[in-house]
Amino acid sequence: MRSILIAGNWKMNFTEKQAIDFLKNLNIENKNIELLICPPFISISAMSKILKNSFIKWGAQNVYPEKFGAFTGEISPIMLSELGCSYVICGHSERRDIFNENNEIIVKKVLSVIDEKMTPILCVGENEKDIKEGKALLKIKTQIESVFSKISKNEKIIPVVAYEPVWAIGTGKSATPEYAQKIAQNIRNYIANIHGETYAESVRILYGGSVNSLNISDFIKEKDIDGALIGGASLDTAKFREIYNKVILTQGV
Numbered sequence: 001m002r003s004i005l006i007a008g009n010w011k012m013n014f015t016e017k018q019a020i021d022f023l024k025n026l027n028i029e030n031k032n033i034e035l036l037i038c039p040p041f042i043s044i045s046a047m048s049k050i051l052k053n054s055f056i057k058w059g060a061q062n063v064y065p066e067k068f069g070a071f072t073g074e075i076s077p078i079m080l081s082e083l084g085c086s087y088v089i090c091g092h093s094e095r096r097d098i099f100n101e102n103n104e105i106i107v108k109k110v111l112s113v114i115d116e117k118m119t120p121i122l123c124v125g126e127n128e129k130d131i132k133e134g135k136a137l138l139k140i141k142t143q144i145e146s147v148f149s150k151i152s153k154n155e156k157i158i159p160v161v162a163y164e165p166v167w168a169i170g171t172g173k174s175a176t177p178e179y180a181q182k183i184a185q186n187i188r189n190y191i192a193n194i195h196g197e198t199y200a201e202s203v204r205i206l207y208g209g210s211v212n213s214l215n216i217s218d219f220i221k222e223k224d225i226d227g228a229l230i231g232g233a234s235l236d237t238a239k240f241r242e243i244y245n246k247v248i249l250t251q252g253v
């Protein structure tokens with residue numbers, strides 16, 4: 001049985017001071033659903049100290065796939081694991097689009113995160129052009145296959161997949177839960193074709209793209225959707241708490 005994960009991706013928002021204030025105001029009491037926040041790199045250290053004895057986990061939004069070296073401006077997986085990061089987002093569409101990250105570099109990132117015993121959150125998803133050209137599923141299939149074919153079936157750390165349709169990110173126009181479910185089911189099948197049904201059944205698939213407190217319940221009720229990766233609504237303590245509380249209610253935990 002897969003457990004639900006609710007994750008906030010803060011993107012390039014909040015100074016360290018603002019991040020600390022956010023945590024002070026979050027006030028989440030029920031601890032029964034896994035909750036993750038991925039702040040900008042510079043806030044991870046402060047966050048790790050504040051959340052040390054909390055159930056809330058922290059992670060990173062990106063990583064450079066080398067241990068140390070002459071890579072000016074980059075952050076390595078060892079640095080993140082030492083700060084207690086549980087998860088690292090890999091291949092977010094904003095990094096694919098703005099920084100030209102391709103599947104080749106994303107595979108390296110995923111493997112380097114696993115090497116340091118953290119869990120990668122692999123982002124996949126189609127844009128409007130892919131849909132117009134009838135290539136949405138092919139794009140997602142390639143994104144999934146390029147990574148999962150490089151991971152051993154026996155590796156204990158199983159990446160989380162975040163399905164984020166690019167057209168739904170930050171637009172207020174989320175996918176319908178039925179549409180997201182259909183894609184999530186396809187994603188699971190692509191993984192099953194590589195590593196078998198049992199492995200595929202254990203992969204958690206999140207939905208991301210304009211998630212809010214009104215639509216979260218419908219997404220997690222879908223059979224193949226195991227949580228959400230939340231951008232905008234994770235920047236407001238009240239909205240983020242409301243989403244989390246909706247998940248608690250829906251799951252009855």
Ligand SMILES: O=C(CO)COP(=O)(O)O
Nearest residue numbers: 009169170209210231232
């Ligand atoms: O990109 C996202 C999370 O990684 C989604 O962002 P929004 O929730 O703002 O649409």
